Amino acid sequence: MTEQELVEKSKQGDQEAFEQLVRDNQNRVYALTARMAGDREEGADLAQEAFLRAWQGLPAFQGGSSFSTWIYRLAANVCIDYLRRRRRRWAVESGPSLDDSEEAWPEPADWKQDPQYRLEQAELGRAVSRGLDALPEYQRRILVLRELAGLSYQEIGQALDLDIGTVKSRIARARLALRKILLEDGNFSFAPPSKKTNEKKKGEHHGRL
Amino acid sequence: MEGCEQYAEWISARLDGPLSPEEERALNAHLAQCPDCQALEKDLKTLHEAFSEPIGPPAPPELLPGVMERVRQTAPGPRRVRRYQVRTLAGLAACLAICFGLYHSGWLRVPPGTAAPQSADSVEGLPDGVTTAPPDSGPAPEEMPESKQISPASASNSDLPAYIDSASVDGTVADDVEPPEATLSLRAAQFDGASLTVSGHEVDAVCTLSQLPQGAEEILQIDAALQAAETEQVYYLVSREQLDALMDLAQAQEDVEAELAVSESETGLCAVVLQN
Numbered sequence: 001m002t003e004q005e006l007v008e009k010s011k012q013g014d015q016e017a018f019e020q021l022v023r024d025n026q027n028r029v030y031a032l033t034a035r036m037a038g039d040r041e042e043g044a045d046l047a048q049e050a051f052l053r054a055w056q057g058l059p060a061f062q063g064g065s066s067f068s069t070w071i072y073r074l075a076a077n078v079c080i081d082y083l084r085r086r087r088r089r090w091a092v093e094s095g096p097s098l099d100d101s102e103e104a105w106p107e108p109a110d111w112k113q114d115p116q117y118r119l120e121q122a123e124l125g126r127a128v129s130r131g132l133d134a135l136p137e138y139q140r141r142i143l144v145l146r147e148l149a150g151l152s153y154q155e156i157g158q159a160l161d162l163d164i165g166t167v168k169s170r171i172a173r174a175r176l177a178l179r180k181i182l183l184e185d186g187n188f189s190f191a192p193p194s195k196k197t198n199e200k201k202k203g204e205h206h207g208r209l
Numbered sequence: 210m211e212g213c214e215q216y217a218e219w220i221s222a223r224l225d226g227p228l229s230p231e232e233e234r235a236l237n238a239h240l241a242q243c244p245d246c247q248a249l250e251k252d253l254k255t256l257h258e259a260f261s262e263p264i265g266p267p268a269p270p271e272l273l274p275g276v277m278e279r280v281r282q283t284a285p286g287p288r289r290v291r292r293y294q295v296r297t298l299a300g301l302a303a304c305l306a307i308c309f310g311l312y313h314s315g316w317l318r319v320p321p322g323t324a325a326p327q328s329a330d331s332v333e334g335l336p337d338g339v340t341t342a343p344p345d346s347g348p349a350p351e352e353m354p355e356s357k358q359i360s361p362a363s364a365s366n367s368d369l370p371a372y373i374d375s376a377s378v379d380g381t382v383a384d385d386v387e388p389p390e391a392t393l394s395l396r397a398a399q400f401d402g403a404s405l406t407v408s409g410h411e412v413d414a415v416c417t418l419s420q421l422p423q424g425a426e427e428i429l430q431i432d433a434a435l436q437a438a439e440t441e442q443v444y445y446l447v448s449r450e451q452l453d454a455l456m457d458l459a460q461a462q463e464d465v466e467a468e469l470a471v472s473e474s475e476t477g478l479c480a481v482v483l484q485n
Contacts, residue, residue, distance in 0.1 A: 015277065015280055015281065018277075018280060019273070019277055019280075022273055022276050022277070023273060026268040026272055026273060026276075027263060027265075027267045028263070028264070029268070030266070030267070030268035030269070030272060031263075031264045031265060031266065031267075034266060040266070040269070044268075044269055044271070044272055044275075047268065047272055047276075048272060048275050048276050048279065051276040051280075052276065052279050052280065052283065055280050055283065056283065124255075124259045124262050125259060125262030125263050125264050125265065126265065127259075128256065128259040128260065128262070128264060129264050129265045129266070132264070146225065147257070147260035148260060148264065152225075152226075153225065153226075168218060168221075168222050169218055171221055171222075171225070172217055172218040172220075172221035172222065175221050175253050175256060175257075176217060176221075176249075176253075178256060179249075179252050179253065179256060182256070183252075
C-alpha cells in the first residue's frame with residue numbers, strides 16, 4: 001500500500017493503516033526527537049507526542065507534502081515547544097542571563113552504550129550519527145532541524161530566535177565541525193585529496209570552530 | 210583555507226538552496242582556484258547526502274505500541290474538542306443520569322490532568338505568573354500546515370474531563386459515539402491541532418452561546434464585550450470559573466443553546482462567543 005493510501009485510510013480512522021505509517025517513520029522521527037531533546041526517554045515521549053498530533057491532525061492534512069515530510073516537521077515543532085518550556089523553566093531557576101541557546105541545555109546521554117545503536121546503522125549513517133553526538137548541543141540541534149526535520153533557514157530562525165544570517169553561518173559552522181570530527185575519526189574517510197592536506201585542515205580548523 | 214570562511218558559508222548554503230547570482234559567481238570563481246574549498250565542498254555534499262541514510266539511534270521497541278495505545282483512546286481529529294448542545298437540564302435526577310452516563314462513556318475514569326501529562330509537566334515547578342505563557346503553543350512555529358476552523362465536521366469524540374457532553378430534555382444522556390447535531394458554529398474560534406484561539410487570544414475553552422443567559426450580568430461585565438475581527442461575533446474573555454458559572458446558567462435556560470470546545474492548554478483564559 002502506498003503512503004498516500006495509508007494516509008487516506010488513516011484519515012477515515014483506520015488504525016492499522018496509521019500503525020503502518022508510524023512503523024515506516026518511527027526511526028527517523030525518533031532520531032530527530034531524541035537528538036533534539038538530548039535524552040532517550042524524552043525523545044521517545046516526544047516522538048509519541050508527534051505521532052499522536054499527526055493522528056489528531058490527519059483530518060486537516062491536505063497532502064500538500066508527503067506524510068513523512070509532514071511528520072518530521074510536526075516532530076520538530078513538538079521538540080521546539082519542549083525546548084522552549086525547558087528553557088523557560090531553566091531561566092526561571094537560574095536567572096535571566098542564560099538565554100543563549102549555546103548554554104541553556106545540558107549535554108545529551110551517551111547513545112553509544114546501546115548495542116542496538118551500534119548494529120543497525122549503515123556505515124555512513126553511523127559515522128554521521130556518531131559525529132552528531134560529538135557536536136556541541138547547539139550545533140547538533142540546528143543541524144538536526146535542517147537535515148532531519150527539513151526546516152528552511154527561515155523556519156529555523158523562528159524556532160531558535162535567530163536571524164537568517166546567523167542561521168546560515170551556524171549551519172555552515174556545524175557542518176564544518178561535523179566534518180572535522182569525522183576526519184579525525186579514523187573510521188570514516190571522505191577520500192580527501194591527500195593526507196597532508198587533511199592534516200593541514202585540521203590544524204587550521206582548530207580553535208575557529 | 211585562510212580567508213575562506215565566507216566561501217565555506219556559501220558552500221554550505223548552496224546545499225540548502227540557490228545562492229544569489231553574485232554569490233554564485235564569486236563562489237565558482239573562488240572554487241576554480243582553491244583546492245581546499247573544492248575538497249570542502251565535496252565533503253559537505255557527502256555529509257549532506259548522508260542524512261538521507263538511516264541516522265540512529267533506532268526507535269525503541271516500545272514506541273510503536275505506546276503510540277497505538279494512545280491512538281486507540283483518541284478518535285482522529287482535534288484533541289478534547291467537542292461540541293454539545295444544551296437544551297435543558299432539570300433537577301437532581303438529570304444530574305445523576307449524566308454522572309452515570311459520564312462514567313460509562315469513560316470520562317470519569319480518567320482524572321482531568323492525566324490526559325495531558327505534557328501540559329501539566331510543563332507548568333510544574335514554575336512560580337505563579339509564568340504559567341500565563343502557554344506551555345504547548347505560544348507564538349511558536351507551531352504550524353500545522355493547515356490550521357482549520359472548527360466546524361461540525363471536524364469536531365471529534367474524545368475525552369473531555371471537565372464538561373458535560375450532551376443532555377437532552379428528558380434528562381437522558383447520549384452515551385454515544387456521534388455527538389448530537391450542533392446548531393451553532395464556532396466560527397470565531399480557531400483550532401490548529403493543539404491550541405484554541407479567539408481573535409488571537411489563546412484560550413483553554415470556547416463556549417458559543419445563542420444568546421447570553423439571564424443573569425449573565427452578574428457573572429461578567431456586559432460592557433467588556435469584544436468583537437472578533439473576521440466574523441464580527443461578540444465575545445468575552447473570562448476565567449474558567451466565569452465560564453463554568455455561565456454554562457450553569459445556560460443549562461438552566463431552555464432558550465439558550467450552547468456549544469463548547471476545550472483545548473488542552475492551561476492559560477486560565479476562556480472565551481464566550483455569541484452567535485450573531
